[in-house]
Amino acid sequence: MTPHVTGTVAAGPVPAEAPGEPADALLPRLSRLRERVALLVEQRSATDPTASDPLRGLYLSEEAVRHLLEPAGQGSVSQDWGPERGDRLDLLAGRLRLTELDVRILLIALAPDVERTFEPLYGYLNDDVGRRRATAGLALDLCGLPAHQAAARARFHPSAPLSALGLVVVEEPERPFLSRSLRVPDRLVAHLLGDETPDAALSGHVRPLRAPVPGEPYDEDFLLRLADRLTRVPLPVYLREHRTGDGLACAAAALRRSGRESLHFTPGGSAGQEPIAELLREARLRECAIVVSPLPENPAPLMRALTVRDVSVLFTDPRPYDPHWCDHGDPLVLDAPRLRAGAVEAWATALGAEPGPAAGPSAEPADDTMSVRERATGTGPLAHPGPGSDPTPAFDPPPGIGSPPGIGPAPGFDLAPVVAPYRLGGDRIARAARAARDLAAFDGGTLTAAHLRLAARQQSASGLERHARRIRPDVGWDDLVLPDKPLLQLHELALRARHRDRVLGEWRLSAGGGRGRGVLGLFAGDSGTGKTLSAEVVAAELGLDLYVVQLSSIVDKYVGETEKNLERIFTEADRTDAVLLFDEADSVFGKRSEVKDAHDRYANMESSYLLQRLESFDGIALLTTNLRANIDEAFTRRLDLVVDFPFPDADQRLALWRHALTHVPRADGIDPHAVARDFELAGGSIRSAVVTAAYTAAGRGAEVTTADLLEGARREYRKAGRLVPGEGTW
Incomplete structure (x- = not known):
């Protein structure tokens, strides 16, 4: 009886895999196939005059030609064969919706890769001892189907499941259709035999996606909804991430909750050279999802190749999704939830x-x-x-x-x-x-x-070093000599940085309108009063690096270039756990003026851009200025804290002198009281004076004396163009 061409192997639930070794279930199939091969060999040899010729298949004799010219009889095997239920081949057929004929063709094609005895038999039936694989014609003969049946021949078409899913490769397209060889990829044969070693073509491109650490800071409701969707319907998903790595971490957590195994694919080749067919076949064999990150500069070819309806593929990238990237079947586009800072439970588990x-x-x-x-x-x-x-x-x-x-x-x-302070996710x-x-x-x-x-x-680590100078903080609160009010404000600044996700996110106190969760502070005061040092102390308290923005790297004479440079800095800072410091900020955040010429207009455009960008900033940014009045009031309104650094009085100056001398060898009886009282110097100038005194003492190989301190203070007065006490005019 001729088997039906259409219809799937299994209706209803896919049966569980048979116990024991996978090969133990495959061998009975091959044994029954061998019986059909033997029957076909017997039928062919009964009428073939060259059956006993030892050189059969190497040349055509006159007798063989006459035999070929005789009318063709029924030379195919027509016995029905039932599928072996529960083995890996049957499970694969159920998942991929293969027809019974597809399964038989696949079994015929893979037989020589499992048992060598099929090779000479196929060579005999192909009438060519060198062609030891199954051909399209031989497969149809063994299935009992006439070679002219269109529905049967269609199973070998490139769009048919066997070829489209990468299960069978029809080789030698230059040959006539019936004599084209059929090859089963080694990875599929290995899978059917129980070997799950990934395809060698995926080496360097694919690795298992790391399981998330329990307690990582994810939006649980979002993850459960995404996991449910991935479980019900295999579909492509595009996760736009706010920070690099957020989308990958979110995908891993959602797949973990869905119970799906996953592969992390990292594109590395040029367009058209990625192992896409091998990747999709691996996902189908292991019934797992694919996570692609990061995407190449032009993701369109990759996304089009991976947008299929039977494999869940998740793409992650910071760029907004472009509909032109897919010409069919747009993915489900979602914004990956932001990772919250902290995650004590995840850190504890990881430790x-x-x-x-x-x-x-x-x-x-x-x-x-x-x-x-x-x-x-x-x-x-x-x-x-x-x-x-x-x-x-x-x-x-x-x-x-x-x-x-x-x-x-x-x-x-x-x-x-x-x-x-750390917003870390993934691994x-x-x-x-x-x-x-x-x-x-x-x-x-x-x-x-x-x-x-x-x-x-x-x-x-980030790319901020291309635009800013990194400082590894090596100071603490003990290094600050400030009045109580600015000191308390600095502590509050650190407190805001730690709890911004809770207050602005969980407690929903963000002002809305696309505003970020950044912390912005302005340090205003005379030069040397400790503004930059305070920024370093705050960074040290939070355990973050301090990046001092180089204004020379962002200010550009060409229109629009300054905004582009600033955008690069803000974008990178949003993705990095760091403190961003704009020193002498009034040069960038200055007041907008009345437009009198084109220069005023473009200067105001820069300020307007900064106002908008600060509102959406998610990081920690500190601004310092010597002239608070020069800062535009619109910037001031967007600041969380404005810390005024007063000029130190005599008591504070004495404390600064003593702190600067902490690690300096001092002569007995040294007394900084007089120099602190008589010289009105800020903290930065006091440190410079101590450095001058230290060099003087080191030059004569002695300890620092009061006279050295006095000379250092005088040097600072002279540098500033001020009258030195006790010297009169000079």
């Missing part, structure tokens, strides 16, 4: 321990029944924070878990304020945790906040 209740007299031992989230937030039944206390618990991991022996945080180490938290443990092991001590901050900064 190899779970956060416990805050250390202190009222803290109780952690209960194993508490959830990870309860332990991270202190909301469990055993958490009893005192009035006004921070609900985020201290980090007290059990010894030796997830780190080298003897390497771990000290008891009572408070993890929350250390990791609060960057895990990598930072490993780096922090390695740094602690190198130092031979316990894990400290300095180790964590350094490791986190390494994971937040």
Whole structure:
């Protein structure tokens, strides 16, 4: 009976894979195929006069030609064969909706790759001992189908499932249709035999997508909706990410929740040379999704090739989606949710321990029944924070878990304020945790906040150095000598930077209108009063690098170029955990003026651009100026804090002199009281005076004396063009 050409192998649920080795289920299929091959060989040899000729297939004798000229009889096998249910071939057919004829052709084509005995048999049936693979004509004969049946021949068409899905390759297109060889890719044969080693063509392009760390800062509702959609309908998705890596981390978390395995594909070749066919075949064989990141400069060819309806493909990129990238089947376009800063639970998990209740007299031992989230937030039944206390618990991991022996945080180490400024996702938290443990092991001590901050900064490296000078903060609050009011404002600035996601995001106190969650501060005061130093201290408190914007790299004489340079800086700063410092900001953020000529008009355009860009900024930016009155009021309104740095009085000057002399060898009886009283110098000038005194003392090989300090102070007065006390005019 001739089998039907249409219809799928399995109706209803796909059966579970048969127990045992996958090859054990495939061998019975090949055994039944061999019986049909033997029957076809018997039928052919019964009437073939050259059947016993040892050189058959190498030449055509006169007798063989006469035999070929005789009317063709029924030379095909017509026995019906039922599929082997539950093996890998049957499961694959169910997933890819292959017909019974497709499965038989696939089995016939792969037989020589599994059992060598098929090679000489196929050579005999092909009437050519050198052609030891199945041909289209041989496959139709073994399936009992006439070679002229259009529906049967259509199964070999490039758009048919076998070829379109990369399961069977029809080779030698220059040959007549029936004599074209059929080849099954080695990756498919290996899969059917139970080997899941990826295709060699994907080496360097594909790696498994890292499973997200529990507790990473994602929008759970968004992830669940995306996971549900991916589970129900395979579809392409375009995730536009705000920061590089956000989309990849979001895709990994959503696929994790959907229970889908995934492959991370990184394009690296030129257009038309990417292993797209191998990638899609790998995804179909493993029934997994594909995540493509980052996209090439021109993603259109890649997206068109990967936009298929049977494989879930997620593209991630910071650029807005362009409909011209796909000429059919636009993907589902979504904005990847922003990663929140902090993620104490994720950091604790990555460090190899779970956060416990805050250390202190009222803290109780952690209960194993508490959830990870309860332990991270202190909301469990055993958490009893005192009035006004921070609900985020201290980090007290059990010894030796997830780190080298003897390497771990000290008891009572408070993890929350250390990791609060960092917006890391994907595998960057895990990598930072490993780096922090390695740094602690190198130092031979316990894990400290300095180790964590350094490791986190390494994971937040950026391209800002092309436009700004990076400063690794090496100062602290003890290095500041300021009145109480500006000092409190600086602490508040650090507090805003840590909790901006909670206040502006979770508590929805953002003003709307596309405004970002950035923190903006203005430091105003005379030169040398500590503005730049304060910015470095704030960066050190947050554990971030300080980037000082070089105005020479952004200001351009050509119209529009300054705005482009500023946009590059703001865009990069949005993607980086860092503090951005605009020193002498009044040169860029100056007041807009009445338009009298073209220069005024374009200067006002720059200011207007900055006003708009600051509103959407998500990072931390600090501005310093010596003349606050020169800053446009529109900028001032958008600032979170304006910190005024007063000129130091006599007591503060004395404290500055003493602080500058902390590490300097001093002679007995040195007294900076007189120089602090008589010379009105700001902190920067006092430091310069101490440096001058130190060089003087070093030159004569002695310690710094009061006379050296006095001479250093006089030098600073002279540099400023001021009258030196006690010298009169000069």
